Amino acid sequence: REHRHDQGASTEKPLDMALDSFDDQYQGCVTAMKAELPALNHSEFQNNSRFAELWNQARETWWREGSRVSPLSSSDQAIAITAGTMLYWGGKFNAEVRAAGRSPQKYRDNFHFKSLHFLLTDALATLRDAQGQKCHLVFWGTDYTRYKAKPGDIVRFGQFVVLSLRKSVAELFGNTTVFQVQTCHGADIKAFARFPNFDDVLIPPFEKFKVTKVIEKGKKVEIHLDSIGTYSKYNCEWLTGGDSLGPWGHSLGPWGQPGAMGTHPGAMGTYPGTMGAPLMRHRGQ
Numbered sequence: 001r002e003h004r005h006d007q008g009a010s011t012e013k014p015l016d017m018a019l020d021s022f023d024d025q026y027q028g029c030v031t032a033m034k035a036e037l038p039a040l041n042h043s044e045f046q047n048n049s050r051f052a053e054l055w056n057q058a059r060e061t062w063w064r065e066g067s068r069v070s071p072l073s074s075s076d077q078a079i080a081i082t083a084g085t086m087l088y089w090g091g092k093f094n095a096e097v098r099a100a101g102r103s104p105q106k107y108r109d110n111f112h113f114k115s116l117h118f119l120l121t122d123a124l125a126t127l128r129d130a131q132g133q134k135c136h137l138v139f140w141g142t143d144y145t146r147y148k149a150k151p152g153d154i155v156r157f158g159q160f161v162v163l164s165l166r167k168s169v170a171e172l173f174g175n176t177t178v179f180q181v182q183t184c185h186g187a188d189i190k191a192f193a194r195f196p197n198f199d200d201v202l203i204p205p206f207e208k209f210k211v212t213k214v215i216e217k218g219k220k221v222e223i224h225l226d227s228i229g230t231y232s233k234y235n236c237e238w239l240t241g242g243d244s245l246g247p248w249g250h251s252l253g254p255w256g257q258p259g260a261m262g263t264h265p266g267a268m269g270t271y272p273g274t275m276g277a278p279l280m281r282h283r284g285q
Contacts, residue, residue: 015149015211015223018158022100022107022234023206026118029236033118036238041115048112054093055116058083068191071130072123080119081192081202084160094159097205107237114238120160124204127187135184135227138163138201141174149223153211156231157203162189165199177221183207184227206232 026033044051062068062075062082072078084090093113100111111117140163149155163181164170165188170178186203193200209225 011146013145013147015147015153015155017154017208017231018098018156018205019233020100020102021098021156021158021205022111022117022237023156023158023232024117024121024234024237025204025206025230025232026121027232027235029239030122032239033236037115037118040238044112044115050089050092051112051116054083054086054089054113055079057089058086061086062192072126072192076119077123077126078192080116080123081189083116084120085162085189085193085200085202090160097159101233104234104237107234121204124185124187124202127189128185131188133184135182136165136186136188136201138165138181138183138186138203139167139170140164140179140181141170141172142177143173143175145177146219146221147177147179147223148221149211149214151211151214154228155209155211155225156205156207158205160205161203162193162200163203165201169198175220177223180222180224181209182226185230204230206230 045055058079059082062079067075067078069075069078072081084093093116096111096113097117100107107114140161163179163183163186167178167180181203183201183203185207186201189200189202207227208229208231210228211223212226213222213224215222215224
């Protein structure tokens with residue numbers, strides 16, 4: 001379960017807003033993204049062997065384990081979930097997600113998983129629609145990093161994080177830090193997970209949390225987080241160029257309502273790309 005760990009991280013790490021993360025939610029630009037992504041996919045396959053290898057391995061794994069699609073809209077969404085949660089390559093992808101938002105130029109020139117980021121974000125939105133937009137109490141453990149936080153802090157993970165509905169699973173892997181998280185923007189991915197008995201939930205990089213409790217237990221720490229909505233610095237970056245939302249980004253309330261600086265999100269959807277099955281349904285585009 002290496003994808004539950006922060007491999008290569010320092011011994012101690014502050015839990016913060018992860019502002020270097022690429023956190024695009026693609027609000028209101030799905031139709032335009034669909035027009036752009038076939039060419040983008042082709043470019044990434046041709047020029048980024050890491051993406052091509054990750055996608056091909058994920059596709060083989062997805063096919064071998066039953067090639068389930070429903071309730072997702074396409075095979076591409078299902079393969080994206082498999083790719084984002086694979087042990088080795090999922091970690092490589094998330095490492096780039098955590099850093100790709102450092103600047104618009106870094107995203108455009110150095111982030112070579114643009115189409116996967118879009119598909120994974122969209123797959124989560126599709127699952128949340130199908131499952132009902134509800135909250136989950138989930139748990140995550142890491143042996144590699146002792147996270148530092150204090151009650152009242154506002155934080156994000158800044159990457160796609162796989163958590164479990166079962167605390168015993170988190171404690172099995174969490175000899176250094178255990179998180180108890182109330183997520184209202186994650187989705188149950190048990191049907192597509194490599195380890196379905198772990199009852200996995202996937203959380204996006206842009207979900208925002210308040211630290212409600214920090215329990216020190218010697219060398220171990222338990223941190224409780226409650227969802228308070230979303231925050232994104234970027235929106236439709238591939239289409240607009242530059243930081244389209246300025247330095248303040250936008251925030252949404254716990255159930256997706258606009259925050260003080262926010263706008264209501266546009267619907268998400270998949271595109272009829274070249275990597276898998278065509279779009280099967282639209283959601284209010």
